[in-house]
Every structure is written in C-alpha cells, then in structure tokens.
Amino acid sequence: MNLSFQSGFRNHFSTEALSNALPHGQNSPQRCPYDLYAEQLSGTAFTAPRSHNLRSWLYRIRPSVVQSAFEPMVVRNAVSEPFQSSPVNPTPMRWGALPMPSEPTDFIDGLFTVCGNGDVRTQSGVAIAQYAFNRSMVGRFFYNADAEMLLVPQMGTLTIRTEFGVLQVAPKSIAVIPRGVKFQVLLADVVMQARGYVCENHGAPFELPSLGPIGANGLANPRDFLSPVAAFEDETGVFELVAKFDGAFWRASLSHSPLDVVAWHGNYAPYQYDLTLFNAINTVSFDHCDPSIFTVLTSPSAVAGTANVDFVVFPSRWMVAEHTFRPPWFHRNVMSEFMGLIEGVYDAKAEGFVPGGASLHNCMSPHGPDALTFDKASTAELKPEYLDNTLAFMFETQWLLQPTAQALSAQTFEKNYMNVWQGLDKKFSGVYDDVE
Numbered sequence: 001m002n003l004s005f006q007s008g009f010r011n012h013f014s015t016e017a018l019s020n021a022l023p024h025g026q027n028s029p030q031r032c033p034y035d036l037y038a039e040q041l042s043g044t045a046f047t048a049p050r051s052h053n054l055r056s057w058l059y060r061i062r063p064s065v066v067q068s069a070f071e072p073m074v075v076r077n078a079v080s081e082p083f084q085s086s087p088v089n090p091t092p093m094r095w096g097a098l099p100m101p102s103e104p105t106d107f108i109d110g111l112f113t114v115c116g117n118g119d120v121r122t123q124s125g126v127a128i129a130q131y132a133f134n135r136s137m138v139g140r141f142f143y144n145a146d147a148e149m150l151l152v153p154q155m156g157t158l159t160i161r162t163e164f165g166v167l168q169v170a171p172k173s174i175a176v177i178p179r180g181v182k183f184q185v186l187l188a189d190v191v192m193q194a195r196g197y198v199c200e201n202h203g204a205p206f207e208l209p210s211l212g213p214i215g216a217n218g219l220a221n222p223r224d225f226l227s228p229v230a231a232f233e234d235e236t237g238v239f240e241l242v243a244k245f246d247g248a249f250w251r252a253s254l255s256h257s258p259l260d261v262v263a264w265h266g267n268y269a270p271y272q273y274d275l276t277l278f279n280a281i282n283t284v285s286f287d288h289c290d291p292s293i294f295t296v297l298t299s300p301s302a303v304a305g306t307a308n309v310d311f312v313v314f315p316s317r318w319m320v321a322e323h324t325f326r327p328p329w330f331h332r333n334v335m336s337e338f339m340g341l342i343e344g345v346y347d348a349k350a351e352g353f354v355p356g357g358a359s360l361h362n363c364m365s366p367h368g369p370d371a372l373t374f375d376k377a378s379t380a381e382l383k384p385e386y387l388d389n390t391l392a393f394m395f396e397t398q399w400l401l402q403p404t405a406q407a408l409s410a411q412t413f414e415k416n417y418m419n420v421w422q423g424l425d426k427k428f429s430g431v432y433d434d435v436e
C-alpha cells in the first residue's frame with residue numbers, strides 16, 4: 001500500500017480527501033462544503049495553554065452521534081485499573097512472548113493486559129498489554145476513551161485505518177492513537193499473525209522530551225513523526241463500534257462506516273514513528289548514562305521531571321566508553337520499569353529475555369545485568385564495539401505497576417527469574433582485620 005503522510009510532531013495539519021472539503025477561514029460554517037458535518041475532537045481542555053492545547057476539526061459524512069446506545073461486552077483478556085487489589089509482590093518478574101492464538105483472534109481479542117497503575121477515572125497511570133492476533137478487524141471499529149494508545153509491533157506489520165487516515169507500522173516503528181480516535185487494525189502481511197505491545201496511557205498525551213543541554217536537535221526529531229492524510233469510506237452495512245470506557249468494553253451498532261471523515265484540520269491526530277530514525281546520544285567518554293538519554297516520548301505528570309510514563313528505546317549503537325562497565329548497572333529505582341524486546345538481545349540480559357517477552361522491575365526492586373553479562377563485561381576488552389541487531393524498550397512510570405492475575409498465572413510467566421542473578425557470587429578482595 002502506498003500511503004501519504006504529513007510530517008511533524010503535533011503540527012497544525014490541514015488535509016482533504018476531496019478538494020475544497022475544508023471550510024475556508026472558519027470551522028463551522030452554516031453549511032459545510034459537500035454538506036459534510038463539522039465535529040470537533042478535543043484532546044485537552046478548551047482552556048489548556050496554547051503550547052499544550054490539542055484539538056482537531058473533522059468534516060464527516062455523518063456526525064458521531066449517529067450510532068446506537070452502548071451495551072456492555074466481554075473482551076477476552078484486556079483489563080483496566082484499578083485491578084482487584086492485593087499487595088503487589090516486589091520480586092522482579094519476567095514473561096515469555098505470548099503464544100499465537102489458535103482460534104480466530106483480532107487486535108481487540110488479542111490484547112493481554114500484563115500490568116497497570118493509576119486509575120482510568122482520574123486519568124492517571126498506564127495499562128500495559130502484550131498482544132497476539134491472527135486476523136484483521138472486520139466490520140468492527142474501536143476507540144479508547146480511557147487512554148491514548150501507543151502500539152509497539154514486535155512481529156507483523158499493522159495497517160491501522162483511522163478516522164484521520166491510514167497508518168502502517170512494521171516492527172521497529174510505533175503508532176500512537178490519541179484518546180477517542182476511532183480505528184481498525186488490519187494485518188498487512190501475507191503471514192497472518194502479529195505480536196507486540198500496547199501502552200494505554202491514561203495520563204497527559206505523549207510529547208517530545210525537552211532536550212536541555214543536548215540542544216535543538218537529537219533523540220526523536222519532530223519531522224520524523226508522520227500523521228496520515230485524510231481518507232474516508234462512504235459505506236453502509238452492519239458495523240460494530242467497540243468503546244473502552246471506565247475500564248470496561250462497550251459495543252454500539254451503526255449502519256455506516258465510522259471512518260467517514262472527508263477532511264480534517266488540527267493538531268490532535270494519530271501518528272507513527274520509525275524507531276530506526278532515533279538519533280541516539282550517549283557517552284563518548286566513560287560511564288553508562290542514565291537510560292533517560294534514550295527517551296522517545298514522555299507523558300508528563302503534575303510533578304516536574306517525573307513522568308506518568310516515559311517511552312524509552314535501547315537501539316543498535318556504538319559502545320565506546322572507556323574504563324567502564326558498559327551494560328546497564330545494578331539499579332533500584334523509585335520509578336517502575338516495564339521492558340519489552342523487539343529484536344535481538346538486550347545488553348543487560350545474556351539469556352532469557354526473548355523478543356516479544358517482558359520484564360517488570362517495580363519500584364525499588366533490585367535489577368541489573370545477569371551473572372553471565374556481568375562476568376563477560378567485567379573482563380571484556382574495551383575497544384569500540386557496535387551493538388548490532390538489538391532493539392529493546394522500556395515504559396517507565398511514576399507509580400508501582402500491579403501485575404494482573406492473568407499475567408501472574410500465565411504459562412509465559414517465568415517462575416525462577418531471580419535465578420539469573422544468583423550466580424553473582426562474592427568477589428570481594430579487600431583485606432582487613434576482623435572487627436569484633
């Protein structure tokens with residue numbers, strides 16, 4: 001599929017699938033071009049400061065209110081906060097990749113919530129899911145009122161048809177669907193299977209991190225974020241709209257496709273980003289930098305510098321640090337860390353952390369290089385080395401992450417993850433007098 005995009009992070013875009021479908025000089029004329037309906041989609045409060053104000057105007061064949069009332073529906077494995085609560089075990093946890101489903105499963109049915117925090121009602125925190133599915137959404141569309149959705153494919157290319165136009169993301173690219181935007185996920189490959197991760201961000205929409213002393217360029221550059229051009233379908237038939245609202249799933253029926261936006265303008269729109277364009281910045285002298293140096297997107301909380309959630313990647317890169325233990329150091333962190341692996345091997349884990357798998361290192365839980373990695377890296381010759389074919393990522397969040405009951409009882413849950421560190425025996429070589 002040959003898709004067209006508009007480039008720039010959160011630019012004020014204007015796009016029309018039929019020429020002159022956008023009204024000129026105003027948003028809601030008495031009659032819109034082609035007798036379309038004008039509908040505003042507000043992603044922030046009307047009164048949010050201009051630097052953070054997000055909204056778009058959609059010119060559609062029918063307004064969104066033309067649909068049935070919602071009724072509750074059951075979805076297999078997607079869960080929302082607050083989960084049933086019992087204290088969370090602080091032990092570091094790890095999971096393998098989700099097995100491919102044997103029965104027909106689409107994106108919605110393929111979501112498997114692993115952990116979460118915060119509360120959808122107060123618009124805080126995240127829910128993190130792995131997904132595995134084997135068929136396109138047919139006649140069914142989805143929007144999430146609880147969250148902005150960050151999709152991280154690990155296997156299989158996704159075509160994401162949205163109200164705003166079409167995205168296409170393969171592994172090593174991401175897609176962000178703003179809260180409330182209607183979409184449909186299709187499998188783009190002949191091999192009909194897809195696997196990956198979703199971060200449901202209940203908090204403030206993702207933005208680019210400030211660069212501080214890095215300067216005006218670097219990390220994820222704004223122009224590499226792509227939003228779709230308008231594309232619509234004018235179809236009648238039997239369609240289902242699934243909504244996630246208040247942590248539950250709801251279904252409404254409608255007799256036309258909700259992807260009927262002929263033109264739109266504004267700065268609240270889905271986007272995609274190719275992670276291989278990430279301009280990794282790191283040490284050229286010594287020591288392993290804090291992983292925040294690899295932040296792609298951040299959802300700020302009310303506390304300065306403390307994210308509701310950061311999306312951080314660990315890409316292929318040169319390792320040149322001198323007189324340094326180069327892999328990630330041992331760590332205990334007030335923030336909670338969920339990690340996934342898109343390809344290759346992560347430099348802190350010589351074995352066991354598999355593509356499609358996940359790890360959870362919760363608030364203040366100890367973690368770091370496994371014993372094998374430690375031994376190798378402590379004695380390695382420190383010549384410049386290209387760390388190739390690797391792409392891991394982290395969702396790092398302000399609050400502790402509560403695993404779901406289904407994640408703790410899943411076959412993919414690794415019971416003896418702690419063993420990876422138990423070979424770190426005493427190497428202490430200090431000579432001292434015994435103190436009574």
Ligand SMILES: O=C(O)Cc1cc(O)ccc1O
Binds near residue numbers: 289367368
């Ligand atoms: O491996 C992890 O869990 C994440 C991590 C990355 C890093 O570069 C430094 C410390 C750290 O904990």
Ligand SMILES: [Fe+2]
Binds near residue numbers: 331333337367
């Ligand atoms: Fe860490």
